[in-house]
Amino acid sequence: MIIYFSMLILTTTMTYFLNRKRKTATIRIRVGQYNLLSIGGIDRGGFLPVFGILAFFSAVREGIGVDYESYMNHILMIQQGAPHHYMEIGFKKTVKLLELITAEPRFVIIVAGVVTTWLFVRAIWEQSSNPVLSIFLFLSWGYYFFTFNTVRNFWALAIVMYAIRFIKEGKKIQFVLFVLVAATFHKSALSCLPIYFISDFQWKKFYYPILGGGILAALFLKDFLRSAVFYFYPRYEGSVYDIGRVSYLNIVKALLVIALCVLYYKRVEQSRENRLYFHLNVLALALYVGMYWIPEISRIGFYLNTTSLFLVPNILNNVENDQNKKSLKIAVYLFSIILFYLLCRRFYGSTLQLLPYRTWIF
Numbered sequence: 001m002i003i004y005f006s007m008l009i010l011t012t013t014m015t016y017f018l019n020r021k022r023k024t025a026t027i028r029i030r031v032g033q034y035n036l037l038s039i040g041g042i043d044r045g046g047f048l049p050v051f052g053i054l055a056f057f058s059a060v061r062e063g064i065g066v067d068y069e070s071y072m073n074h075i076l077m078i079q080q081g082a083p084h085h086y087m088e089i090g091f092k093k094t095v096k097l098l099e100l101i102t103a104e105p106r107f108v109i110i111v112a113g114v115v116t117t118w119l120f121v122r123a124i125w126e127q128s129s130n131p132v133l134s135i136f137l138f139l140s141w142g143y144y145f146f147t148f149n150t151v152r153n154f155w156a157l158a159i160v161m162y163a164i165r166f167i168k169e170g171k172k173i174q175f176v177l178f179v180l181v182a183a184t185f186h187k188s189a190l191s192c193l194p195i196y197f198i199s200d201f202q203w204k205k206f207y208y209p210i211l212g213g214g215i216l217a218a219l220f221l222k223d224f225l226r227s228a229v230f231y232f233y234p235r236y237e238g239s240v241y242d243i244g245r246v247s248y249l250n251i252v253k254a255l256l257v258i259a260l261c262v263l264y265y266k267r268v269e270q271s272r273e274n275r276l277y278f279h280l281n282v283l284a285l286a287l288y289v290g291m292y293w294i295p296e297i298s299r300i301g302f303y304l305n306t307t308s309l310f311l312v313p314n315i316l317n318n319v320e321n322d323q324n325k326k327s328l329k330i331a332v333y334l335f336s337i338i339l340f341y342l343l344c345r346r347f348y349g350s351t352l353q354l355l356p357y358r359t360w361i362f
Contacts, residue, residue, distance in 0.1 A: 001344045003357050007057065008139045008340065011050050015135045018046045047125035050135060051118055054144060058113030062360040065148035066353045068109070075105035090184025091152050106360065112151050119158035120144070127165055130313035133332070137309050140336035141253065142343045145354050146302075153299050156186035160303055164310075167200055168273050188299045195304065199279035200272070211282070215290035222293050246292045249343075250301055254285035256335070257308050260315055260328070267318045277311035280304040 063069065078085055078095045085092065098108050120138065128134035138144050147154040163178035175196070182189035218225060261268050261278045268274045284304035291297055312332065319325040347354035 001347075001355060003057075004139075004145070004344055004347075004355070005340075007053065008136070011053055011139065012132060012136045014050050014053070015047075016132045018049065019131050022046050047121050047131075050125075051121040054121060055114045055117040057357075058117050058147065059110040060359045060361050061109075061113075061148060062106075062358050064354055064358060065151075066351060067149060067151070068353075071109060071151055072105045075108050079103060079105070088152065088184050088187060090181065091155075091186075094185075109151065112155055113147065116147050116151075116155050116158045117144075119162045120147075123158075123162040123164070124309060127168075128310055128313055129317050133313045133316070133329075134309045136333070137312060137336060140340040140343075141308070142340075143302075143306055143309070145343075145347065148354055149352065150186075150299065152186040153188060153302070156182035156189040157302050157306060159185070160189055160192050161306060161309075164307070167196060167276065172197075186299070189303070191300050192303050195280070195283060196276070199283065200276050202275065203279060208282075211286055215286050218290035225291075226293060247288050247298060247301070249339075250288045250298065250305060251285065253308065254281050254288065254305055257281050257305075257312060258285060260312065264315050264319060267315055271314070274311060274314050277307040277314070280307050281311065 061068075065071075074085070074087060075095055078087065078092050079099050094111070095108050098111060101107065120143075121135075124134040124138060125131050147158075159178055159182035163175050163182075166172070166175040166178065176193065179189050179192050182192075258278070258281055261274075261281075268278045281304065284301050287297060287301050287304065316325060316328055316332065319328060344355065346352060348356070
């Protein structure tokens, strides 16, 4: 647990000083003090030290993550040309491509960890209004450590998080193309196409009670809907994933984020970006409450609630009263530290296997 808390403190502190350096470089340009280094990319590449730390711990892990060993076996099967292997074409092609360098299956895990981390950290650095807080949430809310599990799912999620910029810029075709690429690593990414576009436009007030009714209907019609889901995905029925467990953690996170947005709803309404993130978190809450019985529903939910990394800093930065802003930031940091401690205790469990940390270096 100490190593994870150390990573949290180190990366957050580094992001703070790197972000201050970035702001200083920007000020110099604005007042006309020509500086080739600041113009030449120090702003865009400032995230590299933080990326290096997180990528290193992701790359050198061994046996960390509940499906680490199963991925090693799947990679070997793909390398040996196992027919009708169920994993997506993008991941299989990546395995075959990396095999040209080395047949060591661990190398695929290394590359996946590095690429996934790079996409997340760069997305935060370039898109967040407060990279320091976003990096802190990225670790303390568990998203970084969950990349050690479900490797393909989080690779796809990282691509989608990086591609959100295109929705904000009105470049929907580019967003669709990135999602299609993500789907070649995990087909769950396809759910982003309808959900993100629905979330992008302005909702009427009566949409929310309709959504509430949908949640109740999903709960009352659970048995019927389960039959429909398992008709398309029969291998999940009765499997280790079919446990019907309610994700209280994700529900609490969604409720707190939504409460913060409701408190400063004007900031949500006035920004297309915030509105998109807010709607996605509302849908995440609906998903975790109404459809908890769908196996591995978190695979979809992560595409929705990970946007809190951008939404929470946006809302806090726009709080006009300095005292309220300071109090809210303290509350967010305290809640996140407590949450991180509780998560770390769960990381020892057999369903996560993220602690104790082990590495193949030693």
